[in-house]
Amino acid sequence: MRRPLILLAVVIALVFSASMVPVFAATSLTTTYTVITEYGLIASFPANLAPGEKLVKSGDNLHAYRVKTVPVRDESHLLQLMGAASEAELTDLQKGLLESHRFAVSNSFDNLKTRVPGTSPGINLELVDITGYTDTSRFTTIKEDFWPQNSRVYKYSDGGYDLHSDIRISGTDCLGYGTETARTMQSTFAHEFGHALDKTFTEADAYGPDGAHYINEKIETKASFAEGFANFIMMLFFPEKEPEFRESIRTIKIERPEGGYDEFPIADARLAGEGYFDVEAINTLIFTRLAAELPDGRRLVLDSFQKHNQRDNRMGMFLKNFVSDYPEHAEAAARILDRETLGKLSDAEMRQILGSSRGIEKFISSRAVNEQVSDSSPAENTGSPGHKPGTIYKWKDAAGNWQFTDQPPPQGVEYTTRSRAAEPGKASPVTIENPDASPFIIGY
Amino acid sequence: MIKQLAGLQLLMMLFILTSFIQGRLHANQFSYVFPPNISLQIIDQHEESGGKIRLTALIESRLGTLEDLEVFFESSKDMQILSNTSKLKTLPPGAPRKVKILAVKTSKIADELGSWLKMGVRFTPDYQAIRTYIADKSIYPDDFERQKLVNIVDKNVGAEARYLEAVRHFIKAD
Numbered sequence: 001m002r003r004p005l006i007l008l009a010v011v012i013a014l015v016f017s018a019s020m021v022p023v024f025a026a027t028s029l030t031t032t033y034t035v036i037t038e039y040g041l042i043a044s045f046p047a048n049l050a051p052g053e054k055l056v057k058s059g060d061n062l063h064a065y066r067v068k069t070v071p072v073r074d075e076s077h078l079l080q081l082m083g084a085a086s087e088a089e090l091t092d093l094q095k096g097l098l099e100s101h102r103f104a105v106s107n108s109f110d111n112l113k114t115r116v117p118g119t120s121p122g123i124n125l126e127l128v129d130i131t132g133y134t135d136t137s138r139f140t141t142i143k144e145d146f147w148p149q150n151s152r153v154y155k156y157s158d159g160g161y162d163l164h165s166d167i168r169i170s171g172t173d174c175l176g177y178g179t180e181t182a183r184t185m186q187s188t189f190a191h192e193f194g195h196a197l198d199k200t201f202t203e204a205d206a207y208g209p210d211g212a213h214y215i216n217e218k219i220e221t222k223a224s225f226a227e228g229f230a231n232f233i234m235m236l237f238f239p240e241k242e243p244e245f246r247e248s249i250r251t252i253k254i255e256r257p258e259g260g261y262d263e264f265p266i267a268d269a270r271l272a273g274e275g276y277f278d279v280e281a282i283n284t285l286i287f288t289r290l291a292a293e294l295p296d297g298r299r300l301v302l303d304s305f306q307k308h309n310q311r312d313n314r315m316g317m318f319l320k321n322f323v324s325d326y327p328e329h330a331e332a333a334a335r336i337l338d339r340e341t342l343g344k345l346s347d348a349e350m351r352q353i354l355g356s357s358r359g360i361e362k363f364i365s366s367r368a369v370n371e372q373v374s375d376s377s378p379a380e381n382t383g384s385p386g387h388k389p390g391t392i393y394k395w396k397d398a399a400g401n402w403q404f405t406d407q408p409p410p411q412g413v414e415y416t417t418r419s420r421a422a423e424p425g426k427a428s429p430v431t432i433e434n435p436d437a438s439p440f441i442i443g444y
Numbered sequence: 445m446i447k448q449l450a451g452l453q454l455l456m457m458l459f460i461l462t463s464f465i466q467g468r469l470h471a472n473q474f475s476y477v478f479p480p481n482i483s484l485q486i487i488d489q490h491e492e493s494g495g496k497i498r499l500t501a502l503i504e505s506r507l508g509t510l511e512d513l514e515v516f517f518e519s520s521k522d523m524q525i526l527s528n529t530s531k532l533k534t535l536p537p538g539a540p541r542k543v544k545i546l547a548v549k550t551s552k553i554a555d556e557l558g559s560w561l562k563m564g565v566r567f568t569p570d571y572q573a574i575r576t577y578i579a580d581k582s583i584y585p586d587d588f589e590r591q592k593l594v595n596i597v598d599k600n601v602g603a604e605a606r607y608l609e610a611v612r613h614f615i616k617a618d
Binding site for chain 2 (some may be wrong): 035037038048068070078081083084085088089091092094131132134135136137138143144147149172173174175177178179180193211212213214216217227231244247249251
């Protein structure tokens with residue numbers, strides 16, 4: 001009976017050494033090219049395929065794709081594999097594959113590659129060429145069959161187990177995007193690379209019955225953290241995507257058990273406390289704002305993430321660790337957390353998430369002062385038709401400056417609105433920042 | 445006793461396998477895509493003596509009227525396509541066009557993917573038809589995600605973007 005027990009101890013030790021110890025080394029990156037050479041009924045294919053070939057079953061369970069995979073030596077080799085004499089002859093998706101390869105091997109990722117967990121981790125970029133199979137009216141499951149993904153497997157190498165990522169990029173997430181195809185595929189690669197940095201082990205059925213997720217959907221806590229972090233890595237390269245994330249959380253989607261979604265304004269979305277972290281866009285914006293607003297913020301975020309990276313990652317834990325690692329930035333972190341959760345966290349919840357420290361208390365005190373200022377000069381309801389207490393109006397004044405007010409602008413001025421976290425019978429704190437000076441726009 | 449130990453060891457091995465495989469893939473981040481603009485198919489292949497291969501391709505609009513189509517060909521090194529590049533002013537819906545392709549085998553060897561022929565089509569899509577299609581809320585019910593498609597169409601219209609699709613036919617070795 002002793003041998004199995006010893007074996008069990010060894011296994012447990014290996015599991016922990018592979019998943020818990022923060023060891024980091026340069027990451028090897030390889031690229032493979034996979035092309036669909038045939039499509040047909042599963043039964044029509046021979047049992048034995050040539051080396052490098054395999055069958056990928058279609059989601060309809062009737063058909064399959066015969067694919068061939070070869071390692072890519074360099075860019076000219078990739079062009080040759082895609083069957084083009086020059087870039088001008090590449091399809092839109094093939095251009096995206098080429099640009100994804102260029103992006104992946106560029107020095108833009110050098111620093112991030114050193115942060116992939118493991119002693120000798122590997123990432124394989126699998127470029128899947130679906131040329132000839134983009135007609136979704138004929139190949140009805142092509143999107144799902146080759147949807148981009150990062151599949152991670154522990155592999156034995158150099159005397160230990162390392163997490164290897166196989167990142168599949170195919171362009172099925174941007175069919176028909178024209179000139180936007182290549183950049184979208186690059187951003188997908190950056191997102192999937194973000195998953196390669198992350199040890200989070202997401203919850204079972206974390207994404208709801210349909211298995212898919214919107215950036216503004218309420219999903220499970222660890223999954224929303226993992227997706228938020230991957231989005232943050234993507235946004236390091238594609239900062240223009242931030243408004244999209246900010247705009248998305250005007251409403252929150254909640255999937256019904258029987259399928260389909262209900263949408264709520266964020267103030268009515270049954271989110272409370274750390275429940276706000278169940279929305280990946282909110283996680284994304286917290287990471288992104290910490291990186292953008294703190295001095296050397298990008299490094300601080302990545303360092304803290306790397307230091308505490310483990311399978312039970314979640315935003316509450318990350319923020320507590322971050323504030324503990326950089327107490328000098330506690331107040332700024334609290335301000336960002338407060339803003340990105342729309343001021344809805346109570347003082348107790350702020351302390352619970354961030355811990356109690358001088359910086360946190362300073363922020364909480366300043367927030368209380370703001371509330372008193374708001375309470376002492378409550379907005380006068382002009383009785384404008386349709387005006388709801390708690391609504392913020394965004395509009396431009398005659399001088400062209402953005403204004404954020406809790407009363408409608410003068411008649412005839414165009415405006416947009418957002419509901420804020422108003423407590424019944426009490427004016428909410430309103431922090432108006434100068435949107436022209438700020439690197440992003442708040443308040444819409 | 446021996447059987448019990450063997451069973452336990454088998455369980456251990458299963459435990460090792462399941463522990464080291466991170467089975468949970470990250471789920472699909474939702475995004476809408478556009479409907480197909482064009483359908484390209486190789487519908488027929490005949491091999492003749494003298495290493496000749498005749499193919500028939502079908503080009504069909506899937507959405508609106510496509511304009512200024514340029515059809516071109518490429519092949520692996522062991523094949524040479526004798527058909528010329530051709531142009532087509534418009535391709536309306538419901539009016540598929542057949543393209544006859546003639547290729548001959550050369551003395552060179554095939555590349556690592558085998559023998560193949562490719563037909564590419566560069567075209568201007570029917571942007572108005574795309575706009576009309578993506579405005580359909582029964583197909584694209586999510587306003588926010590639909591707006592992203594609208595923005596992409598606007599960019600492509602502004603850039604007067606030409607699209608390029610292709611079909612690649614691999615000649616079976618088995």
